[in-house]
Amino acid sequence: MATMLSIALGLVGTFVVPAFENVFTSFGNDLPSATAAVLRGAKWSWLPTVAALGLSLLRAITGNPAQGKTARSIRNAFIALCVIDIILFVYVIRALYLPIFHLGSIV
Numbered sequence: 001m002a003t004m005l006s007i008a009l010g011l012v013g014t015f016v017v018p019a020f021e022n023v024f025t026s027f028g029n030d031l032p033s034a035t036a037a038v039l040r041g042a043k044w045s046w047l048p049t050v051a052a053l054g055l056s057l058l059r060a061i062t063g064n065p066a067q068g069k070t071a072r073s074i075r076n077a078f079i080a081l082c083v084i085d086i087i088l089f090v091y092v093i094r095a096l097y098l099p100i101f102h103l104g105s106i107v
Contacts, residue, residue: 002078005085006052012092013045020096027099034095048085055081 021039024031031039059074 002082002085003052003056005082005089006048009085009089009092010046010049012089013042017042017045017092017096024099029099032095032098034091035098038092038095048081048088052078052081
């Protein structure tokens, strides 16, 4: 699940955010700080994908023993990555819709 979320977040940052950036610049108004932060950070959206793929590779190399310190560490890293991905995904979606609501309040 963490790998799929990370890939989705990477795709959103790579393809969706730049499309929104073009729309937002055509508004001509100042962007909310959350939206500006997402636009600046979109170039780094591939980092969670690399982390998830690295963890998947590490898990494949070390095997998947039922117990053991390495297995627990990898599992905990996947859980942390999943939580971070969900938080980032919600933040990105919220930040991309803020200018639309802001524009509606101006008109």
